[in-house]
Amino acid sequence: MTAASAEVGTRRPPWTVVAGRELRDLWLGGRGLPLMVVYALLLSVTSYLVASNQALNFLEQREAVSLTLQVAVAVGGLLVLLGAADAVSGERERATLESLLLVPASRRQLVLGKAVAAMSLWIAAFVVAMPYLWYLGRGVGVVTSAVFSGLVVGTLLALFLAGFGMFTSTLAGSNRLSLSVCLLGLLALYAPTQMPSGVQNAWVGDLLLHVDPFTAGLHFLGAVIVNGHSFGAEASWLIGPLVAAVVAVAAALAAAGQLTLGSGDRS
Amino acid sequence: MSGLLALEVRGLRKSYGDALALESLDLELGAGHILGFLGPNGAGKTTVVRILSTILRPDAGWFAVAGVPNSRPQDIRRRIGVLPESAGYPRGQTGEEWLTYHAQLFGRPRSSARGTARRLLGEVGLAERGRSLISGYSRGMRQRLGIARSLVNDPEVVFLDEPTLGLDPVGQVQMLRLISSIAHEHGATVVLSTHLLGEVENLCDAVLILSRGRVVAQGTVTEVVHRAAAPREALVQVSTHLVERTLRAFSSGAIAAEALANGAQGEVRLIMPAGMSSDVAATSVMACLLNADVPVLSFRLEGGRLSDAFLAVTEASS
């Protein structure tokens, strides 16, 4: 018997196999579509209120587009984070990680495949948001800039959150710990938006708003869509999300290289 | 490194913090053998299986599996199949989907992987349930699915960690038949970690007993039993009036004899010297009784089985 496969020449990169399986599990057998239904309902409620409620109706269309897009980016990012936070620690908790670690693929490939599946939640969230953006933004010429800026900011934030989630999930001993740390991290990222305006205007506050990928990304969307600023004029607000995405993905890949069975590997 | 060795292990050592899990393991196992890997709970069996399957890194030592040194873990994983202890299974997938997935991860194209999955499901008796969700499988079915998973890459060495754990007697027999077929039909070397000592005795041609992270016995079943020097006894029944003569016949030899006060009439217990093999023991007893002109009504040799050796060596080490 020869163990080495005779079909080595036709083998797919393992991360594509993992990603394919995870995508099927997520979208055909599991949580993906129910999550999208709930998410679409949220966007529907937001859009309807913007369009009909007297108190909210003062918003001009550009603001309505910006608000809807910010909801899409924030919720899409949250879904990515939850998906990534469960990716490895969930397998560990369900005792299915060992079988996966026994395949002749690098740990990084396994984690990469799972991260791709988590990222698909953002792609789906963005696609679902597009009809709303089109309806709210038609006639005022912001649909294109909203779609493009939303794609850029949302993808950077989703990459950051996927990296953060995978990093945490790889190192966490339990799924509960992983989810708790991730949600706590997300709350911390929202915190700067609650700073008093005086602090936000001080240099420390301004730096914090620039560094925090969430506040920076959402500020960029507001500036481009509502104020009609050019991408170039507001590019400095993309540095935070970009750096955060690169660092988080690098950290996740570094942690993936050290992926172990976890605390339960003692016999 | 010999090409004939399926497993070669030198000075393997592993600790978890201050707790020593494996003191020093040396092992050689030829290709095509079935090794019974025994030890009480916490002896370090799963640690060894995880080290040899490259899931855990040893603190010290060197090993090669199917001729591949531990410096190439991915190549080792390509050549081994493992049924982990208490393995989990994805409840939302069918058995066929799960096996196809793993076959693909071992480099098979999708169509070939599906063919492999179906073939293996048939081999382990799950052909009818291959497209059912794993969540509906019984424990025994899941174990058989795990065995099938360990074979998706046509492995040279298969590690089975407690494959009969939690199975009913019928399930255990089915599982042991399956393991036998892995060795004989697939031609793979099998490392079987189990508590079923009787079955190991019948199935395995080599045994390794671990206790508290140390190897306390190693070799063929006969060698282990012999080296374990497990005390063994025989019960011989003679006519009631010949009991005294029987006791006298053994009074001067290596075999001690005593009448059983509460046993059946005419029963005498014989205690063999440590290390005496079954054949020698039977021959010696019969020769003694023949010389004393004592007709034997019945003779039963006890002890000297792997279970006795197991108890002897593990108790001695603790």
Place this chain on the structure above:
Amino acid sequence: MRGWIAGLIFLLLVIAAATPAAATRDLAPASSAASGLSVTNDQNALSTRIGERFSFTSTVRNDSRMDRPGVVAHLDVVTLDPDVYVDPEDWSSQRTEFLGTVPAAGLTRIDWKVQAVNSGDFVLFVSLTTLEGTDRVTTSSALRVTIASQQTLNAGGILPLVLGLPAGLLALMLGAAVHRRRRLHQVR
């Protein structure tokens, strides 16, 4: 003649500045003439629609011969309809400007960016004060703003979207579940 008048004004200012605050408060209302500071807006009326943004410019002048340090300008909104509640924070997030020193005989301009949050008639005005040295508050003339209400989006028009998209996704989800279940049951 002008020089005399200016000299007189200057003298009066010096006296006013030297006079105790309580006495000043009683005697003189805040006026641009008293402090030398004045503020004017480039518009005194405008009309717009709810939700729209508009801007106007205020010019702060220091007509005295002394630099005025620590000048602060503040924008406020007053509703002329008792049934309308106004929260100025909603109208402009940057309503206070610290102008620093306005040089003698100099001026500073402030651009205000405002969003029309409510419909109706409103008055916007700018007040000036200084960080220290005087308790006077100088105000601009009123900028009268008339804001028309409007429905920016059609609530009825969005109904097919807000109902249809979740329903479509729900149908997709159920379809996928039924398809999968059927496939599983076929082989059981």
